[in-house]
Amino acid sequence: MQTASNKFQEHLGAYPTATATEPSQMKWREEGTMKALAWFGPKDVRVIESRIPDITDPDDVVIKVTGTSICGSDLHLYHGEIMALQRGDILGHEFMGVIDRVGSNVTHLKAGQRVVSSFQVACGQCEYCKKKLSSFCDRTNHSSLQNYLYGTRDAGLFGYSHFAGGIPGGQAEYVRVPFAEYNLLPIPEGLSDEQALYLSDVLPTSYHSVVDTGVKPGDVVGIWGLGPIGQCVAQWAKLKGASRVIGIDKHPERLEFAQKHSGVEPLNFTEYIDVPERIHELVPGGLDVALDCGTFHEAKTLTHKVQKALMLETDVPETVNEMILATRKRGSCGLIAVYAGFTNGFNLGALMEKGIRFIGNGQAPTKLYWDELLNDWILPGKFDPTFVISHRVPLDDMAKLYAAFDKRENGIMKVFVETQFSGPPMPGCPTTTRVDDWEK
Numbered sequence: 001m002q003t004a005s006n007k008f009q010e011h012l013g014a015y016p017t018a019t020a021t022e023p024s025q026m027k028w029r030e031e032g033t034m035k036a037l038a039w040f041g042p043k044d045v046r047v048i049e050s051r052i053p054d055i056t057d058p059d060d061v062v063i064k065v066t067g068t069s070i071c072g073s074d075l076h077l078y079h080g081e082i083m084a085l086q087r088g089d090i091l092g093h094e095f096m097g098v099i100d101r102v103g104s105n106v107t108h109l110k111a112g113q114r115v116v117s118s119f120q121v122a123c124g125q126c127e128y129c130k131k132k133l134s135s136f137c138d139r140t141n142h143s144s145l146q147n148y149l150y151g152t153r154d155a156g157l158f159g160y161s162h163f164a165g166g167i168p169g170g171q172a173e174y175v176r177v178p179f180a181e182y183n184l185l186p187i188p189e190g191l192s193d194e195q196a197l198y199l200s201d202v203l204p205t206s207y208h209s210v211v212d213t214g215v216k217p218g219d220v221v222g223i224w225g226l227g228p229i230g231q232c233v234a235q236w237a238k239l240k241g242a243s244r245v246i247g248i249d250k251h252p253e254r255l256e257f258a259q260k261h262s263g264v265e266p267l268n269f270t271e272y273i274d275v276p277e278r279i280h281e282l283v284p285g286g287l288d289v290a291l292d293c294g295t296f297h298e299a300k301t302l303t304h305k306v307q308k309a310l311m312l313e314t315d316v317p318e319t320v321n322e323m324i325l326a327t328r329k330r331g332s333c334g335l336i337a338v339y340a341g342f343t344n345g346f347n348l349g350a351l352m353e354k355g356i357r358f359i360g361n362g363q364a365p366t367k368l369y370w371d372e373l374l375n376d377w378i379l380p381g382k383f384d385p386t387f388v389i390s391h392r393v394p395l396d397d398m399a400k401l402y403a404a405f406d407k408r409e410n411g412i413m414k415v416f417v418e419t420q421f422s423g424p425p426m427p428g429c430p431t432t433t434r435v436d437d438w439e440k
């Protein structure tokens with residue numbers, strides 16, 4: 001798939017972007033190297049010594065990374081399920097750090113300042129950016145392949161293949177952030193790195209899932225997938241007034257975690273094979289809102305395992321079909337989980353006949369929610385982002401961490417990945433361990 005998609009993109013030619021995105025267009029320091037996690041093939045990622053990025057455009061900032069992480073979205077890359085990956089691509093889209101170098105146009109940010117980065121690169125000036133819909137920016141992704149498949153292009157994303165702009169990512173010691181004044185959030189005094197890091201992705205993403213799909217007070221909500229996103233979605237749903245939240249997954253420790261931290265009613269889909277049937281037993285008439293926080297790379301049934309293997313579809317419809325069946329007539333279904341392309345056997349009839357509001361949430365626009373998340377929820381202590389952190393490991397372990405996160409080893413949830421520039425852990429948060437020492 002990678003060779004074909006890269007060739008097709010080359011054949012179509014790149015769209016112009018408002019900043020350099022590809023490594024070949026960027027400036028790199030002549031001296032020194034840094035550690036970074038790079039993709040070499042399905043299930044083959046490695047910590048390499050890479051060149052260090054430098055200021056390329058005048059609106060850039062280069063940061064020294066003090067905290068990075070791994071996301072469920074990285075697992076789609078790990079499995080080679082996202083198009084246009086190339087050997088040597090530096091991955092990672094959740095990161096924070098200290099400003100190291102600033103471009104000549106940057107006046108509001110200074111060397112030494114602590115910042116967290118958005119997972120998307122937005123230009124700050126297009127019609128979408130003016131509305132703070134940063135993930136939908138028109139000017140930072142050259143991918144003609146994405147334009148061909150979707151009719152338009154999303155914003156470029158850090159470390160997320162050449163389908164998303166080819167921008168080197170943040171599982172590294174240094175990162176170049178274009179349009180830095182728009183894409184970086186200064187971290188207020190008194191907020192720890194652990195409390196700030198997840199503003200990069202997990203917090204705006206989970207909040208967007210709940211707000212954009214329209215959870216209202218009194219709603220009964222179902223969440224498919226209880227990884228870090230699903231766990232935060234459960235908390236937001238409750239904070240927005242949901243009367244009941246039912247969480248669907250197969251990992252007992254994830255179901256227990258959601259029950260313990262967010263009062264979620266667990267539904268293990270290996271125990272209840274017919275998930276919609278079980279939901280109708282629990283909630284006669286069905287859910288008000290169903291939220292997809294799962295993963296399309298884990299086909300559930302043999303039919304779809306085979307179709308995927310034969311490349312007859314890129315994505316599986318199992319979760320969305322369950323959601324539509326389990327939702328009440330006129331209810332809403334939201335997709336925050338990432339999908340890439342086409343699927344077979346989608347229950348279009350049920351969607352239409354039940355009058356379901358079926359909402360693609362898109363990549364979450366971080367910029368739309370940053371102020372609210374920080375000032376209304378995190379700083380006043382109404383939402384504690386550290387509840388989801390299960391481990392802290394050094395960047396050296398990043399390749400092993402991909403394998404462990406993929407297999408959900410050792411009760412893994414969200415990981416804080418430290419670099420040589422990190423400070424000590426926040427009291428009460430996990431201290432550093434090595435992946436090799438974890439119980440398998």
Ligand SMILES: NC(=O)c1ccc[n+]([C@@H]2O[C@H](COP(=O)([O-])OP(=O)(O)OC[C@H]3O[C@@H](n4cnc5c(N)ncnc54)[C@H](O)[C@@H]3O)[C@@H](O)[C@H]2O)c1
Pocket residue numbers: 071072073074075076201202205224225226227228229230248249250251254269293294295296298300318319336337338361362363364
């Ligand atoms: N739209 C965005 O902006 C955005 C941002 C970040 C992550 N995401 C997506 O959100 C999703 C969740 O991310 P995460 O970090 O929590 O991932 P994760 O991989 O840690 O968790 C996914 C969970 O879904 C469960 N699951 C898989 N198939 C299922 C099924 N058929 N029914 C119920 N549960 C199922 C898995 O067991 C797992 O616990 C991923 O698809 C990720 O790509 C989207």
Ligand SMILES: [Zn+2]
Pocket residue numbers: 071072073074093094119201202
């Ligand atoms: Zn992510």
Ligand SMILES: [Zn+2]
Pocket residue numbers: 122123124125126127128129136137138139
């Ligand atoms: Zn823009």
